[in-house]
Amino acid sequence: MQVSVVTTALAALLLGAAMLVDSSNAEVVRIVTADYRFEPSELTFHVGTAYELHVENRGNTMHELTAPAFFQAVELKNPEVLNSERTELVLQPGEQKDVYFIAKRAGRYPFNCADHGWMGMTGVMVVE
Numbered sequence: 623m624q625v626s627v628v629t630t631a632l633a634a635l636l637l638g639a640a641m642l643v644d645s646s647n648a649e650v651v652r653i654v655t656a657d658y659r660f661e662p663s664e665l666t667f668h669v670g671t672a673y674e675l676h677v678e679n680r681g682n683t684m685h686e687l688t689a690p691a692f693f694q695a696v697e698l699k700n701p702e703v704l705n706s707e708r709t710e711l712v713l714q715p716g717e718q719k720d721v722y723f724i725a726k727r728a729g730r731y732p733f734n735c736a737d738h739g740w741m742g743m744t745g746v747m748v749v750e
């Protein structure tokens with residue numbers, strides 16, 4: 623009896639850990655960086671939902687997805703994919719990166735490419 627209780631507790635613990643790591647039920651949202659725009663330039667998320675934000679650089683130059691307020695407003699699951707300040711994703715031409723997070727705070731969060739925002743390479747993340 624005692625052993626079975628411990629086994630059940632252990633199984634629940636392992637299941638919980640697996641669910642934390644498992645991102646297969648995250649909603650996939652894609653954004654492309656091009657020369658010199660984001661496609662799409664507006665993305666919508668919902669509070670409490672888990673996402674996989676797939677970012678792909680199809681441009682011929684390096685681009686950043688610079689979104690400090692947005693990255694602070696979500697619960698990041700793999701912050702190591704961002705720069706050390708956790709303000710942006712840096713993508714070389716042809717590179718792809720995935721950010722896993724849960725949307726936390728509603729709001730409108732403008733973002734840009736740190737290098738090309740002045741060229742109109744901007745967008746907005748909306749969390750509802």
Ligand SMILES: [Cu+2]
Pocket residue numbers: 658684685686735736737738739743
């Ligand atoms: Cu850029």
